[in-house]
Amino acid sequence: MDLGTKVAEVIEASSAEFVAQCYKLDQGPALGSLVKTEGELCEIFGIVYDVETHSLDPGRRVIARGEQMETQDEVFRANPQLARLLSTDFRVLVVGHRQGDGLHHYLPPMPAPIHGFVYICQLEEVQGFAQSLDFLGLVIDARLSVSVDEVVAACLRCFSRAYPDSHAFLVKAGKELARLLGGDALRLNSVLKRLR
Amino acid sequence: MAEQNLDERTRLGTVVSGSLTRGVDVKLDASISVEDMVVGRYVAIEGEKRRFFGMITDVSLEALDPRAMTTPPDVADPFIAEVIAGTTTYGKLRVLPMLTIGGDAVSILEGPQPVKTVPTHFSEVKLASQRDVELVFGAEDDRRFHVGTPLDMETKVCLDVSKFVNRSNGVFGKSGTGKTFLTRLLLIGMLQKQAAVSLVFDMHSEYGWEGKNEKGYKVKGLKQLFPSKVAVFALDEESSRWRKVSTDFVVKIGYGDIEPEDIELLRQTLNLTEASTQAVYQLAREFGDKRWLKTVLNLEEDDSKQLISKLNIHDSTYRNLRRGLESLRRFPFLVPHAVDNPVQRILEYLDRGINVVLEFGRFDDSAAYILVANLLSRRIYARYREKAEKAMGGDMAPSRPLVITIEEAHRFLNPELSTRTIFGRIAREMRKYNVTLLVIDQRPSGIDDEIMSQLGTKITCLLDDERDVDSVLAGVAGKSELKSVLSKLETKQQALVFGHAVPMPVVIKTRDYGSAESYKALGFLEAAELKKKTEKDIEGLWAP
Numbered sequence: 001m002d003l004g005t006k007v008a009e010v011i012e013a014s015s016a017e018f019v020a021q022c023y024k025l026d027q028g029p030a031l032g033s034l035v036k037t038e039g040e041l042c043e044i045f046g047i048v049y050d051v052e053t054h055s056l057d058p059g060r061r062v063i064a065r066g067e068q069m070e071t072q073d074e075v076f077r078a079n080p081q082l083a084r085l086l087s088t089d090f091r092v093l094v095v096g097h098r099q100g101d102g103l104h105h106y107l108p109p110m111p112a113p114i115h116g117f118v119y120i121c122q123l124e125e126v127q128g129f130a131q132s133l134d135f136l137g138l139v140i141d142a143r144l145s146v147s148v149d150e151v152v153a154a155c156l157r158c159f160s161r162a163y164p165d166s167h168a169f170l171v172k173a174g175k176e177l178a179r180l181l182g183g184d185a186l187r188l189n190s191v192l193k194r195l196r
Numbered sequence: 197m198a199e200q201n202l203d204e205r206t207r208l209g210t211v212v213s214g215s216l217t218r219g220v221d222v223k224l225d226a227s228i229s230v231e232d233m234v235v236g237r238y239v240a241i242e243g244e245k246r247r248f249f250g251m252i253t254d255v256s257l258e259a260l261d262p263r264a265m266t267t268p269p270d271v272a273d274p275f276i277a278e279v280i281a282g283t284t285t286y287g288k289l290r291v292l293p294m295l296t297i298g299g300d301a302v303s304i305l306e307g308p309q310p311v312k313t314v315p316t317h318f319s320e321v322k323l324a325s326q327r328d329v330e331l332v333f334g335a336e337d338d339r340r341f342h343v344g345t346p347l348d349m350e351t352k353v354c355l356d357v358s359k360f361v362n363r364s365n366g367v368f369g370k371s372g373t374g375k376t377f378l379t380r381l382l383l384i385g386m387l388q389k390q391a392a393v394s395l396v397f398d399m400h401s402e403y404g405w406e407g408k409n410e411k412g413y414k415v416k417g418l419k420q421l422f423p424s425k426v427a428v429f430a431l432d433e434e435s436s437r438w439r440k441v442s443t444d445f446v447v448k449i450g451y452g453d454i455e456p457e458d459i460e461l462l463r464q465t466l467n468l469t470e471a472s473t474q475a476v477y478q479l480a481r482e483f484g485d486k487r488w489l490k491t492v493l494n495l496e497e498d499d500s501k502q503l504i505s506k507l508n509i510h511d512s513t514y515r516n517l518r519r520g521l522e523s524l525r526r527f528p529f530l531v532p533h534a535v536d537n538p539v540q541r542i543l544e545y546l547d548r549g550i551n552v553v554l555e556f557g558r559f560d561d562s563a564a565y566i567l568v569a570n571l572l573s574r575r576i577y578a579r580y581r582e583k584a585e586k587a588m589g590g591d592m593a594p595s596r597p598l599v600i601t602i603e604e605a606h607r608f609l610n611p612e613l614s615t616r617t618i619f620g621r622i623a624r625e626m627r628k629y630n631v632t633l634l635v636i637d638q639r640p641s642g643i644d645d646e647i648m649s650q651l652g653t654k655i656t657c658l659l660d661d662e663r664d665v666d667s668v669l670a671g672v673a674g675k676s677e678l679k680s681v682l683s684k685l686e687t688k689q690q691a692l693v694f695g696h697a698v699p700m701p702v703v704i705k706t707r708d709y710g711s712a713e714s715y716k717a718l719g720f721l722e723a724a725e726l727k728k729k730t731e732k733d734i735e736g737l738w739a740p
């Protein structure tokens with residue numbers, strides 16, 4: 001099985017979410033992209049909803065260092081230790097799992113294991129997953145630290161790139177949203193506007 | 197959607213609510229545009245236990261969120277417009293279920309049955325496939341005649357001609373909607389399926405030899421297509437000659453054949469008073485049915501005076517009557533002595549299975565039409581009746597059913613006259629004596645309701661007067677739904693057919709008539725082809 005690009009490792013996990021730490025600073029997946037990690041019994045899929053770079057040591061704040069420098073890269077060249085003091089983490093909303101041959105668009109029985117490797121899904125895998133848009137319901141109803149509508153829009157934009165006819169995908173997804181948002185025409189309108 | 201497969205059914209949506217009497221509501225799938233849905237189209241609904249057939253009777257727009265009406269979504273953005281369509285806003289159909297077919301072998305053998313229930317919630321609704329339509333209307337065969345196609349389909353809708361001629365029927369529609377073209381096809385259907393023999397009172401001389409389409413091009417009449425099966429009778433010899441019609445017989449009617457009843461029917465057209473119509477009966481008693489008209493028309497002033505004092509007829513009444521009768525002289529087809537007997541001639545042809553079309557030529561006014569059509573029909577009917585009675589007694593084989601076609605039927609069958617004309621009687625008696633009517637009219641509301649209710653099959657093109665629509669649809673199940681279908685017909689060559697000869701109401705695009713292909717489809721061979729065929733047939737005789 002082609003696993004895709006391995007980018008991070010699970011460092012915190014619950015049934016509905018997990019946090020992963022990137023191996024390389026600032027090399028996290030894009031907001032809204034589909035990632036997966038290997039669980040004990042199943043593969044767990046999730047959508048990246050928040051990416052954050054912070055100091056590894058909660059007691060030490062990052063300070064500005066580049067006043068005298070020409071480019072931003074120079075800051076790191078002059079302070080090689082920085083890469084080790086900082087870390088890029090991202091939060092993932094779990095939206096489904098694969099157990100054996102079955103792909104399910106609901107939460108897995110067990111959370112993602114700590115230190116599970118996290119991969120960015122390949123385009124084919126995105127297509128396979130997005131065959132059913134049932135996962136949108138999970139996203140719409142989630143309570144997240146960032147705007148849900150932003151995440152939904154980012155996710156659909158990301159997914160649409162997996163399709164040769166991305167417009168058709170967006171229309172289909174848009175209609176699913178319209179159904180989920182029911183009467184809320186204003187909210188629907190605002191999400192739809194972010195789909196391009 | 198025209199190039200759809202025989203079996204393919206495009207999915208339209210799902211049943212969401214409804215009732216048997218009102219029809220079911222169908223939420224359209226987002227992928228289907230309401231604008232593609234037209235009233236009158238056929239759909240198939242896959243119920244749990246059986247398949248339903250129905251007709252779209254209404255199309256509406258709905259929205260989930262009533263706020264969408266006040267703050268419409270940003271549809272200027274084509275993407276948003278595309279998403280919104282069918283979701284927060286969606287199309288709804290009203291479908292009137294009409295027939296069902298059960299899933300088991302027995303029901304398939306029994307064929308389509310009238311509906312007695314509705315499909316379950318969320319049953320899938322699809323456009324009917326060609327095969328569905330064929331299943332319902334049957335393929336063209338020795339009883340069924342192809343009259344047209346359902347909306348947006350290539351399948352044939354067939355009329356069961358043998359059922360059709362069992363009852364009197366009507367073709368309606370305002371002027372220019374295609375009644376004449378449709379009637380020509382119906383006449384051909386009856387001719388081809390040999391279900392009946394026709395007598396057509398062809399007011400505007402467009403059925404017998406040739407007619408015109410609206411662009412002024414000639415279209416063939418029945419005689420040109422089926423020369424051995426059709427005889428053209430002419431009332432106006434001169435007009436026939438000008439039009440180069442090959443006429444089989446010129447009709448002349450003797451004064452002796454005009455009876456008081458005939459004059460009574462002409463009361464309005466001849467401007468007669470009630471009293472003078474009564475006087476006719478007196479005169480007939482005085483001089484005899486055969487001689488009264490000739491005698492009265494020849495009376496000199498003095499003799500007239502004597503006569504009216506003898507019969508106690510008022511002078512003004514007599515003058516009114518005389519003026520009316522004198523106006524009959526302008527009809528050259530009325531002669532003091534007829535040499536031949538047109539009724540006898542018509543019967544001879546009909547007995548041989550040859551259809552008779554009587555062309556009126558220039559006499560296309562109602563006086564001539566009412567007079568001649570009634571006079572001839574009355575006598576012909578009497579003969580059929582005689583024969584039918586004999587046949588019932590077992591003395592004679594029953595005669596071939598006769599269908600009499602009349603135009604402007606409201607002139608004969610209005611409430612005032614319908615009890616008195618022979619046509620009212622024929623319509624009421626159904627087919628007791630093997631005679632039925634095909635009435636053609638643009639103002640059906642003028643026809644007696646009772647007569648309308650006797651018509652077995654009605655075929656109606658567009659009507660826009662409310663009263664006409666009501667009179668045509670009176671007593672039909674699903675009337676208000678069909679009403680909306682009827683009022684949305686195209687202005688030409690589309691008709692709603694319902695009644696005896698079709699299993700369920702259907703909107704058709706009437707089969708094309710007038711092109712070389714259309715003649716060919718009706719079995720007509722051009723002279724050259726005919727020659728070839730004959731040669732081949734002859735060759736066949738000698739083949740080893």
Ligand SMILES: Nc1ncnc2c1ncn2[C@@H]1O[C@H](COP(=O)(O)OP(=O)(O)O)[C@@H](O)[C@H]1O
Pocket residue numbers: 369370371372373374375376377378408409410411688689706707708709710
């Ligand atoms: N079945 C048909 N095939 C071809 N043309 C038709 C057909 N029905 C109607 N038309 C066109 O519509 C015109 C009007 O039809 P017509 O039968 O004369 O109307 P009506 O008798 O109702 O006044 C015709 O002249 C013809 O051009």
Ligand SMILES: [Mg+2]
Pocket residue numbers: 372375376
């Ligand atoms: Mg006409």
